[in-house]
Amino acid sequence: MIIFAFILVGLVLVILQTTIFMIHPLWDFSPDLYYILVAYLAYRLDLFRSLIILFPLSCLLDVFSGTILGMYSVLCYSGYGLLRFASTRLPVSESLYQVPLIGVSYLAVSWVIYVMMSFFEPDTLVEWSWWKTILRTVLLVICAFPLFRIFEAMNKRLQRGILPWNKLRIKSDNRFRH
């Protein structure tokens, strides 16, 4: 259920990003919302479920964006790997670095992927712009706070189960048994 729900969330985020947040094809101020989901998966969900969720998400992004298939898969999985590694290895309290790390990893992964792509597929990418990328990173960090809260609430709700089965269960009279 969690897998299905987060795949759905990914779909909604990508659709929002390609419609409402992209006012015209050259609009630069659209936050990469999908990356917040990638970060959330890295911080909160187990590896197996995260990888399953990331697969349709990256596939969807490859369909909706760009001319190089598989680029978003590399981006999503690299970002996920980096964040997961950082979250397990960093000794500081997670709330301190959680959101800034999303921005830092986004910037790093984007730059590395851009360099790789411009090496393998020269003359297909729009020129790199630091200020635009940093601006997008800032937007991403701003959007990360509310979206993380939503994902957290959703995750908790899903872990409890949508239907209150425990309330429907017939209880015995023995109050001392658990």
Added chain:
Amino acid sequence: MRKQSSRARNTRFRLFRLIVFSGVILTLGFIFLVSTVGSQKFGSLHKLVLESAGPVQEFVASGLRHFDTFREEYLDVLSVREENKRLWKELQESRALLHKSREAMATNTRLKKLLNFREASNLPMITATVIGKDPSMWFRSIIIDRGTNDGVVKGSPVTNGEGIVGQVFTVAPNYSKVLLAIAPSSAIDVLLQKSRVRGILKGTGALTYQLDYVLKNVEVEEGDRVVTAGYGGVFPTGLPVGVVTKVIRKRRGNFHEIEVTPSVDYRTLEYLFVLQKREQVGH
């Protein structure tokens, strides 16, 4: 005894005075009445009465007027809240209506332009709507709501009323991805309309094109129109592409460095035409 007799005399005197006074008044009144009824003249007495009563009447009337005004204003204040609410609602409705009509006018203009283009060109074409834009900073593509089921094939040219927009890059049964002509990976064979010199138009990722492979010995001027060349059979000949806005003549190299401003406004893409080949339509 004497006191009693003097008191009675006083009373009689007072009564006498009253009778005389009343008699005088009545006589005067009678004379006045008779003279008035007889002559029907607005005399000095009438004028005097009017002049004396006028100010009083004026005072009372103005007081009444003020009272009326006050009452009306008070009632207005009571009803102004409701009126205000109603007017606000009306204003909102009018604004919404104005916005709708402006939007309708803009859509009408756009559609008229498209219709004119469609009627003017004798090429078979499919109308499409932009449903999504590339969210990445590195690519320039859009998604349209037409696919193979509608006759769209990979490589089909995409235009709008103003000129070339791009080329279909990938197709699905009902949707397609269009690579915009401003994308760095896009390259179109074009001609300078005046000199008929050929060149390759490349996207820059921004709102300009770069025109390559135009030899230095060719005279190119700012304002020259650029149209599709039609080589290779992908784009039909003569579709507007843009206007030359900058020509850089470098000492080194064999070619001009030319900047072209697109004839299409990429920020307002909404309705597009996917051009079909004649043999494709014939099927």
